Amino acid sequence: MILHDFALAPNPRRVRMFLAEKRIMVPRVQVDIREGAQFAEDFRRRNPWSTVPVLELDDGCCIAESVAICRYFEERHPEPTLFGRDAREKARIEMWNRRAELDGYVPLADAVRNRLARFADRAVTGLPSGFPQIPAVAARGLERYRLFLERLDRRLAERRFLAGERFSIADITAFVTVEFANRIDERIPEGHRHLARWHG
Ligand SMILES: N[C@@H](CCC(=O)N[C@@H](CS)C(=O)NCC(=O)O)C(=O)O
Incomplete structure (x- = not known):
């Protein structure tokens, strides 16, 4: 392997x-x-x-x-579980992982790829050329990413981790997304203290 x-x-x-x-x-x-x-x-x-x-x-x-x-x-290798144990927990983790990916990672990736010079003509992942950067897509991606952070902060005010009291794949997706945002100098906003606590 x-x-x-x-x-x-x-x-x-x-x-x-x-x-x-x-x-x-x-x-x-x-x-x-x-x-x-x-x-x-x-x-x-x-x-x-x-x-x-x-x-x-x-x-x-x-x-x-x-x-x-x-x-x-x-x-x-089921232990420790990162996808959940029973139907309810598995579904909650799936829900939060999809949110982290579709409402966090994907808009942020649009912002990064439509802004950094390194991705000129390569705004779409996995293609060598033919996709010029569109500043409006970058701007909308960033707006959506910021909205995601607001929602994340509210969620983390109620729970230790995204899907509940157990660390899961959803936390990994969200954490990697927040770290990826450093590429465009986008940091956790000052007021988001629950998000800052979770990020560590
Ligand atoms: N949905 C895919 C996304 C994979 C992806 O976008 N990988 C990036 C690196 S993070 C890549 O390989 N990019 C190649 C490129 O930029 O052409 C996954 O979760 O694995």
Whole structure:
């Protein structure tokens, strides 16, 4: 088994945090997406969508998508659970993880990719060119990300972690998102003290 990783990228970081929580060691290889290694033919054979992370199993089966990879490890190593135990907890964690990804990570990624010079003509992940940056998309992404932080702060006023009293995959997704925002110098706003407590 090998994890196709890139140390500087947020989605592979989700998987690395997940593995660290479960104390699982997996051999890793770096795919330097800043140098375009995700577009090399041998990588595209593993994941035609040209994104990391990818988990390659011993029989050659390749699993892309960070949450799918995390689910694989949850099945193989159930303890400590990061996806929940019973129907209710599993559903709550799924709900918060989807919110963190769809209302937090995705808008923020739009803001980052439509703003940083490094992504000029590459505003869409996994494509080498042909997608110019659109400043209005960056602005809307940032607005939505800030709204997400407000909601997160309100939620964390009531609960220790996103989905309740147990740390979960939802916290990992949200944490990596908040860290990713540093790329565009977007910090946790002053008044968000519950969010600041959770972030540590
Ligand atoms: N939904 C995917 C997103 C993967 C993704 O966007 N990966 C980025 C790194 S964080 C990537 O590989 N980017 C390649 C590129 O920019 O072309 C997942 O959760 O794994």
